Amino acid sequence: MKFALNVIAVFIICSLNTNAQRTAIIQYKLTTKSDSYGVYSQNYIVYINGFQSIQLSYKNIIPTSSNEENRITDVKVISGGKPIFIFKDFKDKRLILSDHISTKQYLINDTLNWFKWKITNDYKKIQNFRCRKAITNFRGRNYIAWFTEELPIQNGPWKFCGLPGLIINVSDDNFFFSYELTGIDLKAKFDERIISLPKEYLNIKAVEHKNFMALVNKKKLDYEKFSRTYSNNVKGGISNVSISIPEKQEKF
Amino acid sequence: MCRYLIFLSIIFTHHLSLAQSVKLTGSVISGTDKLPSASIQLKTFGDEDILIYGFSDEEGNYKLSGKIDQSANFLLIAAYIGYKKDTFVITRNDLIKQEYSNIISR
Numbered sequence: 604m605k606f607a608l609n610v611i612a613v614f615i616i617c618s619l620n621t622n623a624q625r626t627a628i629i630q631y632k633l634t635t636k637s638d639s640y641g642v643y644s645q646n647y648i649v650y651i652n653g654f655q656s657i658q659l660s661y662k663n664i665i666p667t668s669s670n671e672e673n674r675i676t677d678v679k680v681i682s683g684g685k686p687i688f689i690f691k692d693f694k695d696k697r698l699i700l701s702d703h704i705s706t707k708q709y710l711i712n713d714t715l716n717w718f719k720w721k722i723t724n725d726y727k728k729i730q731n732f733r734c735r736k737a738i739t740n741f742r743g744r745n746y747i748a749w750f751t752e753e754l755p756i757q758n759g760p761w762k763f764c765g766l767p768g769l770i771i772n773v774s775d776d777n778f779f780f781s782y783e784l785t786g787i788d789l790k791a792k793f794d795e796r797i798i799s800l801p802k803e804y805l806n807i808k809a810v811e812h813k814n815f816m817a818l819v820n821k822k823k824l825d826y827e828k829f830s831r832t833y834s835n836n837v838k839g840g841i842s843n844v845s846i847s848i849p850e851k852q853e854k855f
Numbered sequence: 856m857c858r859y860l861i862f863l864s865i866i867f868t869h870h871l872s873l874a875q876s877v878k879l880t881g882s883v884i885s886g887t888d889k890l891p892s893a894s895i896q897l898k899t900f901g902d903e904d905i906l907i908y909g910f911s912d913e914e915g916n917y918k919l920s921g922k923i924d925q926s927a928n929f930l931l932i933a934a935y936i937g938y939k940k941d942t943f944v945i946t947r948n949d950l951i952k953q954e955y956s957n958i959i960s961r
Contacts, residue, residue, distance in 0.1 A: 653892060693892070694913055722905050724902065752934070755894030757910050789936055
């Protein structure tokens, strides 16, 4: 009897271990548009393993075709400096990321899934996926997301998540920040250790999101003050000197 | 490889008669594997209004709650990458009736 119980216990443990951990690699391109900086684009790659994911910045991403499962062939990590990342943990409801003010990097603690999505009945075909429109307001901007129920993954680019399907495209209503899917590999194999806090940040104390935003706003004011002083000192010269830091995606 | 998602779901619904709130609990299983992070949706039958949605936890279980509309029939859908999605038709009465049996069993 005891033996039988042990066998059952072992069986249960084994079956727990065989819990399918889904891995996937998703690529997005972010296009930012602003008056002072023009149009700028940046590629990101999201590694997903079960309940955790990490988004990293990459360069040299080969443009992919619109096949349903694009192969990711050649990616390189941006070397030098600390990696820019967004780490999501859906089990522990954690969101940790890095961001910068000027050249200084910060480690930031944030809350996972603050999005109150409104799912509409608008559909659109994007890259062979049947996508559904969802809208939300998040920290000062209105966003329109197109997600697909064909890929039941609760994730997306940047901090976005919490829809009943993978986000294919998402942008704010002014198209200042637009993310679009550029590649997807659902049979991806990679070193799972990549989905963790990058070692460069291990000895850095994290700041809370609201404290980080306070620092951003302080910096903004400093720059404005500096701009004014500078313009006052130039006699009869250029009167329109403005120095600013790039607009953050979040306003607060 | 068997690509069928066997979806064993026990639905206990908790009904607040006016607000029409329901609770859905169950698990998503394929063979002997419990599937974590599988998508669960309760939709209105006919159109595709999503009334309640969420994902299974690390043990493959889910516990969701939300409000239902006036429809007579609903769809309960479980989906997971690489598996055929599983769709259940549930009548409004079933959603509500099971809730009564749940209360009786207490």
